[in-house]
Amino acid sequence: MRRTATGMLVVMAALFLVARYYESVHPGWGYVLAFAEAAMVGGLADWFAVTALFRHPLGLKIPHTAIIPENKDRIADTMAQFLRDNFLTPAVVARRMQAMNMAQAVGGFLVEPKSGTGSRIGAGAAELLAGILESLDPERLGGQVKAGLKLQLAKLEISPLLGQMLTAAIADRRHLPLIDSFVRWAGLTLEDNEEMVRAVIHERANALIRWVGLDEKLANSVLDGLYRLLAEVLVDPNHPLRAKIEEGLEKLAHDLIHDAPTREKVEKMKRELLDNPAIARWWEGVWERIRSGLIAMARNPDKGFGGILGPGQLGSSLAELGTALRDDPQLQWQVNRFARRTAVGVASRYGGQIVRLVSETVKRWDARTVTDRIESAVGRDLQFIRINGTLVGGLVGVTIHFVSGLYP
Structure with missing residues (x-):
């Protein structure tokens, strides 16, 4: 030109x-x-x-x-002032975000992620995520994630949560399979340790019983009685022992929520678990598998977490989420409100820094x-x-x- x-x-x-x-x-x-x-x-x-x-x-x-x-320095200051007054004040951000339906837009993108610019944005974001995860020090990153998770778990009081979960399970009768599994486990444990039970009975029997050979019959009777009891509990939904187990579970659920000593015991156990080096090593292995899965997912999104979830399951889950975001006005309102508050918070806390970054960059x-x-x-x-x-x-x-x- x-x-x-x-x-x-x-x-x-x-x-x-x-x-x-x-x-x-x-x-x-x-x-x-x-x-x-x-x-x-x-x-x-x-x-x-x-x-x-x-x-x-x-x-x-x-x-x-x-x-x-x-006049480049004055231009830089003017550009920064324009950016601050027209884009990065909380009132302006809130007003502009009010007119945007970000949840619906994100939902539409998740439903049809391969159309137009969206696919390029998604591919670029996936490649960026994979590059970041590969470039960061795995041990340091895992340690930071572990420390953050430990801090959050330490703040969370899990005893009332466990009590509420157990109460809901009992109310919905979802604890019955747990009782059945416990009874079967007890039967298998008794079978595996039958010789030990016999040895204990032989040792506790007095000399006269051992002399007349009744100790073996006593051991057989005890084992047969235990096996019969476990079988009756397993097949009879109204067995008194099953009722006692349910009563114990209900009391445990109540104590987890309302009993201070029980809650303190649970919290003490939680703290001991969090401080256990074995748990730390286990979490580092879990995090490394998660990191590898995220990298594999970013490199090949169609397989979804590197095949952990099965082909296309991640995409199907995201599509379902996108449909909900696109079609549910109540969900859109909640998501948009969260996004608006987040954007206003960012503008309030970091608006001045962003403006200074623009001004100083142009001046340099x-x-x-x-x-x-x-x-x-x-x-x-x-x-x-x-x-x-x-x-x-x-x-x-x-x-x-x-x-x-x-x-x-």
């Missing part, structure tokens, strides 16, 4: 010379001469104006030229960098100013020549 605008100026200069040579041949050449002359003036004036924005015309230190390089640029970036952003329109100035100047010249001919 710069060459085009300069070429027009050269054409007007050539046309001026031709018209000047043939001016006496015909009166019409006077109009051509006036057009070319005024076009050259208009083109040169606009060239000077456009050039003066970015540099000194012809290298001459004319006052009020090279405006942008000479050298004059040529500022000039090149602004000129490349608006350069075509600036050259159109030169082209329009050439044409408009020529038309004004023709008009003046015509009016001066009416009033010689």
Whole structure:
């Protein structure tokens, strides 16, 4: 565009010379001469104006030229002030977010993630996530995640939560399979340790019983009675022992919620578990598997957590979430409110830092960098100013020549 605008100026200069040579041949050449002359003036004036924005015309230190390089610090402060006043104040952020339905937009993207720009954004985000997870120190990152998880678990009082879960399970009769499993486990444990039970009975029996050989019969009777009891508990839903177990579970659920000593015991056990080195090593292994799964998922999203969830299950889950976000107004309201509060909080806490970052970044640029970036952003329109100035100047010249001919 710069060459085009300069070429027009050269054409007007050539046309001026031709018209000047043939001016006496015909009166019409006077109009051509006036057009070319005024076009050259208009083109040169606009060239000077456009050039003066970015540099000194012809290298001459004319006052009020090279405006942008000479005032880049003031421009940086003005840009930062504009950004602060129009984008990063809490009131402006809240007002702009109020008109946006981010939840619906995210939901639509999750439902149809492979359309248009969305797929490129998703692919780029996945690649960025994989790069970050691979570049960070696994041990340090795992330690930070472990420390954060431990801190959150330490703050969470799990005893009332366990009590509420157990109460709900008993109310819904979902504890019955647990009792059945416990009874079966007790039977298998008794079977595996039958010899030990027999040895204990033999040792506790007195010498007379052992002498007459009744200790073996006693051991058989005890084992048969235990097996029969466990079988009856397993097949009879109204067995008294089953009722006692349920009563114990109900009391445990109540104590977990309302009994201070029980709650303290549970919290003490939780703290001991969190401080146990074995738990720390176990979590580090779990985190490494999670990290590897996230990297595999980012590299190959269609397989979903590297095949852990099965092909396409992650995508199906995200699509279901997207459908809910897209179609549920109540969920949209909640998500949008959270997003709005988050954005307002970010603007309140970090708005000043963002503004300073913009201002300081522009100030650190050298004059040529500022000039090149602004000129490349608006350069075509600036050259159109030169082209329009050439044409408009020529038309004004023709008009003046015509009016001066009416009033010689």
